[in-house]
Amino acid sequence: MTLPKSSVRSVDFVWEQTRQEAMVAIEEEPLLGGLIHASVLHHDSLVKALAYRFAQKLASTEMSAQLLREVSDAAYEADSSLVQAARADIVAVYERDPACHRFLQPLMFFKGFQAIQAYRIGNWLWRTGRKDLAYFVQMRVSEAFGVDIHPGAKIGRGIMIDHAHSIVIGETAVVGDNVSMLHSVTLGGTGKEDDDRHPKIGEGVLIGAGAKVLGNIQIGHCSRIAAGSVVLSDVPPMKTVAGVPARIVGEAGCAQPSVTMDQLIGIRGSED
Template sequence: MSEPKSSVHPVDFIWSEVVRDAEAAIRAEPLLGGVFHNAVLHHGSLEAALAYRFADKLATREMNQQLLREIADGAYAASPALGQAARADMVAVFERDPACHRLLQPLMYFKGFQAVQAYRVGHWLLEQGRRDLAFFVQMRVSEVFGVDIHPGARIGQGIMIDHAHSIVIGETAVVGDNVSMLHSVTLGGTGKEEEDRHPKIADGVLIGAGAKVLGNIRVGHCSRIAAGSVVLEEVPPMKTVAGVPARIVGEAGCSQPSVMMDQLLGVRGSEPR
């Protein structure tokens, strides 16, 4: 069951801000009062709210909301790292997405954030040996959000997936911390290999819309992959690659491409807010 609101820990600034956002949203739009109470104000922690959202979004006639809620509550209770990663992801979305003006938005409206948090629960289930439950979560995330992340993939924190339509991340893919990617990105294999066959994305990488990174190759830290590129070879750190097949076209242009979100080749972006 969810915690009473009175148990909000005073040092959890992110959750406290989400609560304030929800209260302000109700004042601005009273018709959504029930929605925000159910999704935010009824809960005493971000973990409880995430578990509710997970269950509410993924429930089916085969697996009802109560059972999914118990699964997610158990995951968050057993692994504090899940909540830590969720907070880092939420801040990443807020800082990098110009359409995000409140911390409340990723939790309520952004399917990229919600899909990544559901993947994290599925990955935890897989690590516990609960393979079929993990695959059930993967299936429902794909059906509900249009995001297909294998529960075996390893994904860091501070992740932003903007728009998040048609994202595919394969079983042996590794994604580092503070990575940003846009819609229609694929981190896939190149054939029917059964071993380590998917890309390794280092910290701070920016992957543009529609880019395909294929095979067991490494994309170096703080590099940029231009929209629509097909990457088949290793990308050195702090470089920009573009084209089909992708080739190095210059430097990354800044020290933190995934934060700057500058996708214009040869043009340096503005400082992050």
């Protein structure tokens, strides 16, 4: 028998799993009990936990955690897509990062995830006309996490930034859903243009460590950018590019490079 919608309890699988993992973590490391209780178990939803972490991580002598909590609460209440994106990001990190074994880890310990969630609040502020406060959030994210994302950039869901050191994403950059990138990636401009000047990254793209993607160029869906590459021109979908400047060196090698995280480039044999 099918139950009426009103009698079906909505279950947030990501949140329920995170709470269970939090209780286990406290048993294993009691010294983290206070932190984990305050960050996870004290809250009755992922939304409230995210808002709390945002406020605690970005608080400073310039703006208190209480004021930042008011900002984050307002953002999550006004735009439900923010928490939907956060869920997708948690799952993305869990599935793609071999160092991640629990949903709890991104929320508590991974600065790439935390920086993206803070960016999302900054982007909401930007979109609602509160640009000075959005710039403040950008500044604090850069200071706290070493990740500099302009609040005007457009970033999709299911994003995984591994290690997340020295990430730079410009104002007019667009990052599609299910993109993975490693540390020291730049999505930047090529000069002093004051218009649409940053890259457009398609869905499912994998960007290797240290890669620089510069200018208003298109990176096709499910492509791979090798570590250390400098990309200055469009990349077709489902291709691998490498080098300085980058050139096409082969196919992407799989349907979803950002999920497999395979960064190896085939080496041509001596017979070639």
